[in-house]
Amino acid sequence: MKQIYLALIALLTFATTAQAEVKIQQITSPGGITAWLVEEHSIPFTSLEIRFKGGANLDAAGKRGATNLMVGLLEEGAGDKDARQFAAAAERLAASFGFSTRNDSLSVSAKFLSENRKAAMALLQTALQTPRFDQDAIDRVRAQIVSGIQSDAKDPDKISGRTFDELAFAGHPYATSRSGALESVAALTRDDLLAAKLATMARDRLHVAAVGDITPTQLGALLDELLGDLPAVGADMPERAKYQLKGGVTLVPYDTPQSVVTFGLEGIKRDDDDFFAAYLMNTIFGGSGRQSRLMEEVREKRGLTYGVYSYLLPMDYAELYMGSVASANDRVAESIDVIRTEWIKLAENGVTEDELNGAKTYLTGAYPLRFDGNGPIANIMVGMQMQGLPVDYIATRNDKVNAVTLDDIARVAKRMVRPEDLHFVVVGQPEGLEASD
């Protein structure tokens, strides 16, 4: 019997403007696994979020799609249970488990009742430690993934985003779909899946957050059982991705009535000193839904689209500043023209004081509203760890928003909003639009 030892590193209370209180405890399990916990005993269940850095970026050469297929198989048979027995056991406990991967991370989510905690975690432990990867399950899940790849190949949204990534990041995992290509997925073997698991699911890249009806001691013991036997070290992380796209327009002919557009250029790192200035600038430009300049000019004034958005996308090995719009084939050229005009205006004139103040009240007021529910709070906390943010970030975040000045935005606009570098990928049959490549 292991001695229960628990290190309470920090116990902080944050009072945000709307008095949202999130008491985060940083704990270390007896076996040395660290986690962030918010105790919330009023409802008898717990949300648990587990993340591994790396994810599908760690696919071995020629094995694109291995991590994705492996993750899809974690709940398809483990320990002494085949796929259906595993699912039936989870149903019996009314526990739900989610397994997914992105390029930068692999995620495991769990939700379980307090009264079934032990049994639910014992079941999840088999999925994480002893997945079976039975051949019939591999074939079945592979067929589902192949179906998805084929669907993506005919979906104008997916074609547009994928084309942009291929042009921007050729040679890096970011250039291709984490699902893999038809040929690479067809060739994956059980050994490839075992290798992908060893590469991605190791304790040296692990982050954990829990919210709910669980104490620090209970969580510590649970994490050791759940994750303690995973390998200590996984595969090396990938190189940074070199952004290779120049400004211009790429056309992908596709017979559909509405053209779908992805646009963008290089972005800004999450830990850059000017990140918050960029974040506020983008909120004003295209990040705040109805209130953004893009929505006002493209939708509200001209009725050219149902939605137009822009967003910062800081990834672990590259940064993008992206946007999207969709308009009928005979109107999309005008949409792009309006977006270009607004982009140039932003580069030349920055934003106004009124806009900046409006964005600040919006962002600082909206922040505490995110902390509603066990699942959302666990997600925020694990996301903070993945971004390397400190536990007191929640208390200081609104100050960082409020500290941004017009000069900061002018500086970051000059640096990021370069009209000559903005690239548009258009999928459809657009009228009056010339490709630049």
Next chain:
Amino acid sequence: MRIPSLVVLALTLMVRPLMAQDINSYTLENGMEVLVIEDHRAPVVVQMVWYRAGAADEKPGVSGVAHFLEHLLFKATDDLESGELSDTVAANGGSDNAFTSKDYTAYYQRIAADRLELVMTMEADRMRDLRLTVDDIATERDVILEERNMRTENNPSALFSEQRTAAQYMNHPYGIPIIGWKHEMSKLSLEDALAYYRRYYAPNNAILVVAGDVQPTDVLALAQKHYGPLAPTVDLPKRNRTIEPPQLSERRLSYQDARVSQPYVIRTYLAPERNSGDQTQSAALTMLAELLGGNGQTSVLSRKLQFEQQKAIYTSAFYDGMSLDQTTFGLVIVPSVGISLTEGEALLDAAVAEFIEEGVDAEQFERIKMQLRAGLIYEQDNVQALANRYGSALTSGLTIKDVQDWPQILQDVTAEDVIKAAALLLDKKQAVTGWLSTPTTTEQVSQ
């Protein structure tokens, strides 16, 4: 048969009565209903106003006007400039939106709890005092046409769904798409929008749902202050919609589109909905859908078609009883490579027939009931979902009591009830079977 641990859980749930203690309801003098759901864990409130008017309440020839009006409600009123409501909500850190369904239209804001009166003032203002212009109509009509382009014209599955639904309802307005037929949307006028607005947007046709960190008596006082003075529509029509004639003939349709990558078969059957005080048949159909297709690994269709024989990539069964008039029960099969749609459909029919023959697996049935009971615990974490449930129920002909009775009615469904309800699936006279594929043959597509 129950195993002991499940009895323990059922007791746990009984000592934590969920909705009965958490719902307060009132009716204002002008007929507006008010519901309050308390959740004091975070200082947030959601205000929703639900109108008992959706796409199926439109007059013939103006399809899409309910949804069009929903867009227009963000324009100017006598007190607010165009866009000011959303701008004000955002400036206070909140978010807002709206949605239109066949039986209801709803508007909501999510904001810090101390700003409830602010959003109530604005929501009450736009119930009767909208000031639309001809320019609003022209621009916003382009927006909804682009919305239709995005949701439907660019999506072969959505186009297919429209055609199937139109075939399912021969005389009832559920056969008309919520977003509208394109040729009618492009002609929607200011008069069309205002006619719908004046008739249906009134306190005696609306339900206010406030959920979050609030006191019921405070909410009532605010509602009396802001919604209380609004004039009701005196000649509010009853929601008597056209009724389906007997459906005597199976309908089959095939839609081909080059943008399809994955062919499939889908069949829907006309099915009874939940009715006030009479939800047992609907409960049996809900359990039937769960048993047949509720889980990708353990449900009957998955087991038979994806595991015992690897003939399908995906199967599903679906049913939603929350509807004012007759709803549908659906079955789907996405066949594996090399399996034609003809074979896929035959396999689906055989699996359903076998299920009726074999009866309900008692253990699977109990697992589903266990999950439904646990759902009552999990849902306490999401007060907005509860608000949605009450709003949609009360605009679909149900009462608060019906919503509160529903979990127990589901628990009381027997295996015999399910098999009896499944007889619906053997009668194709009320069914529409659709095949979606590319213009080439299925076999070529699948290679």
